[in-house]
Structures are given as C-alpha cells and as structure tokens.
Amino acid sequence: MKPVSLAQALKHKNRLAGKIARLRFIVERDNSRRESHPIRADVRKAFEESVACARELAALKGSISAANAGVTDGSCGIYGKLNLQAELRGLITFLNALNCKEGETTERVGFLSRDEATRVVFIAVITKDEVDRLVSEHQTEIERLQDEIDQFNAATHIVFAA
DSSP states (O other): OOOOOHHHHHHHHHHHHHHHHHHHHHHHHHSEEETTSOOOSOHHHHHHHHHHHHHHHHHHHHHHHHHHTTOOSSOOHHHHHHHHHHHHHHHHHHHHHOOOOOEEEEEEESSGGGOEEEEEEEEESSOHHHHHHHHHHHHHHHHHHHHHHHHHHHHOOOOOOO
C-alpha cells in the first residue's frame, strides 16, 4: 500500500462511505421484487461490494485514527479492530432491516366494494436464511474482535495526571 496524505485519506474515506450508502440503497431497493418486475440491478454483486468497501473503510478509519494518534508506521492496531467492529455492527443492522419477502401473496387492488384480489409472487435475492447466517457469522467476528480488544485493554497501561 502506497503512503497517502491524511487529506487524501479523508477524501477517500468520504468517497467510500458514499459508495457504501449507494450500494446498500440498491440492495434495499431491489432485493425483494415482484416476479413480474424486471431485474434492475445485480443485488448480490452490490451487496458483496458494499461489504468489501465497509471492510476497506474500517481499515482506512483505523489508519486515520492511528495517524491522528501519532502512529505513522502503517499499523492501525486497536483502531482497526474497533472500526471493523463498528462497521460489522452497522452491516448487521442493515441486514436485519433488509426486505427479504418471498413467495406468493394475495393483494387487494381497488376501492371498497370494487376490490379485486391479485396473486403476486415475490422473489428475494438475499433470503432470510442467508441474512440469518450472515448475521451469525458477523456476530461471531465481532465477538472475536471484542476478545482481542479486551486483551489489549487489559495489557495496556497508561500514565495520566489526575
């Protein structure tokens, strides 16, 4: 990784955050759709790219935090773990709110006595079972990171004036 100025890193951080927001919007918008509606985006690709960008953002935030603390050797240490934990928590929140509606349902169209029942089939790219699996995997990673953070906190001593 080539060295970049803190100003460039901050600009890249903001671009990554914007890209993640755009990708997650695509996933939210198109994950569950009516079978009769055309596919507008590659939801799986957008989701996987958003996860990769979130991991990159966490590492970048760690490096920025380390630089702000005076660590310039490229190591983001505990900051990287703290930021990755935060990004994974955000990803879990996103996944838990994701519309994964699938299957056949009946919808009423019309007004009062003129209601007409219509059969609608929904298709989800990322299913509820997959969301549950991903949440579990990310939660396990968060717990592993927390163990590492706890070890760091127990082993690190500081001096401060009271």
